[in-house]
């Protein structure tokens with residue numbers, strides 16, 4: 001075939017595709033797309049047309065006769081694509097993974113009170129940085145300062161964007177161009193490719209690694225201290241454990257060494273819990289008050305892990321050190337916003353009022369007795385018709401759930417799930433993720449588990465409906 005004829009064929013084939021305007025006209029008044037701005041429709045139509053064009057040309061080059069879709073089929077394709085994407089990108093999902101603090105699913109969910117405080121500060125002017133009594137400039141940190149001091153026993157507190165920012169700010173303020181002594185066994189990666197050592201280097205601090213992966217002793221730190229040492233650092237190995245022949249230096253031992261040598265000691269606690277969870281069957285974890293009581297000069301932790309609040313980095317400790325962090329220009333770049341601050345204040349208030357365990361969803365889910373999880377799982381199961389159960393191969397199973405969020409990695413929470421085995425686990429998983437709202441479940445061997453520890457009570461009917469729709473589709 002000559003080159004010019006080939007070009008002609010391509011032109012003819014492409015001319016058979018619908019035009020952008022033709023498709024847009026057909027999309028007008030389509031109910032499912034009512035809230036989508038026109039530019040988004042145009043972009044989607046162009047994208048789909050470009051894909052068609054590519055397929056037509058590839059087909060021609062491979063010697064096939066192009067068969068461009070009819071206008072109806074093409075319009076349908078665009079409608080499905082757009083309605084699946086929805087109006088907003090960031091949107092709720094049902095967490096049926098059983099992982100309570102799932103970083104990819106937004107970690108802790110907020111309490112109703114936190115939401116209420118956040119909403120009222122968001123939609124009205126506030127005293128964010130105004131001392132109303134004196135009509136003077138105030139500090140945004142003042143709104144949580146007293147709460148944090150009372151709850152942790154520390155002399156001073158500061159909050160920033162997240163715990164990684166807290167660590168960065170502390171190191172930059174106290175150890176830029178100087179040495180920080182840290183155990184090799186604590187140089188952890190915290191997920192999303194973020195590594196503690198990388199964050200530390202970014203602060204300009206020089207890492208002095210001591211000890212070995214499994215064992216570090218007080219004398220390792222002592223021998224590493226020199227004229228350039230600015231800080232002794234302990235990092236909670238929150239997302240893993242070295243088991244077997246191990247030795248770690250306790251916060252108290254490190255504090256004693258720091259005192260003798262006149263060097264501040266800091267711990268990145270990671271999750272940072274304010275409550276002792278042992279009464280609920282958890283192993284002992286040093287709480288933030290414990291860390292402060294051990295004499296640490298600075299302690300940092302996250303707002304949205306075990307604390308159960310919004311994303312934030314909390315720093316508590318010695319007043320003079322916290323003041324240096326506050327005054328660091330870097331603090332301005334890492335500062336917490338007013339919505340987070342409002343939600344954080346409400347979260348901390350729950351601890352002070354003694355209602356944290358009953359009102360903070362993360363703590364509720366973590367401490368909920370198995371009997372209550374079982375009840376929720378049975379309620380979900382009962383809401384499925386006998387046909388749905390049979391099509392989906394649904395059964396109730398007991399399993400173990402995880403805390404997540406790099407907290408308590410060895411803890412397994414007893415839980416109950418609705419297990420599906422009517423199709424391959426991958427197929428069921430894909431179909432449930434395509435639901436509105438998407439359902440994120442856990443694959444265990446060849447079954448798909450809907451873990452009811454992390455499913456909210458209000459989500460049970462939604463989840464049952466999603467499962468019934470799925471059964472209808474698979475049963476048909």
Ligand SMILES: *Cc1c(COP(=O)(O)O)cnc(C)c1O
Nearest residue numbers: 162163164190236238270302406
């Ligand atoms: C999770 C974690 C961090 C990071 O906290 P973010 O709030 O996600 O920035 C840092 N250090 C440790 C030990 C952690 O577990």
